Amino acid sequence: MAIEFAGKVYETDEAGYLANYQDWNEDLADLVANRDGLKMTSQHWEVIEFLRDYYAEFQIAPAIRVLIKAIGKKLGPDKGNSIYLYELFPNGPAVQACKIAGLPKPTGCV
Numbered sequence: 001m002a003i004e005f006a007g008k009v010y011e012t013d014e015a016g017y018l019a020n021y022q023d024w025n026e027d028l029a030d031l032v033a034n035r036d037g038l039k040m041t042s043q044h045w046e047v048i049e050f051l052r053d054y055y056a057e058f059q060i061a062p063a064i065r066v067l068i069k070a071i072g073k074k075l076g077p078d079k080g081n082s083i084y085l086y087e088l089f090p091n092g093p094a095v096q097a098c099k100i101a102g103l104p105k106p107t108g109c110v
Helices: 026-035 042-058 064-075 082-088 093-100
Strands: 002-005 008-011
Touching: 002 026, 026 093, 042 064, 042 082, 042 093, 064 082, 064 093, 082 093
Parallel strands: none
Antiparallel strands: 002 008
């Protein structure tokens, strides 16, 4: 499968996650978010940047529990909680945010 955008083809898996996270860019992220019905805000971008940094460091996309805990440590408890993250990413903070961030589907997510 693939996403065609701005004259380029981006390979994806069957669920729409980028095959190569290095192909990611913000314009592509906006497209993926819009397809999911999201309008990206600075709060969304903060989580996306966090996820990309996390992936660069650990080479794994975090599942929801790990994501909440890690965001809480870095961005504070007001952002490191499931209510806040589900408000931003209603289809699932880990799976939806990772897809927008160009990362693989988080381990342990169905």
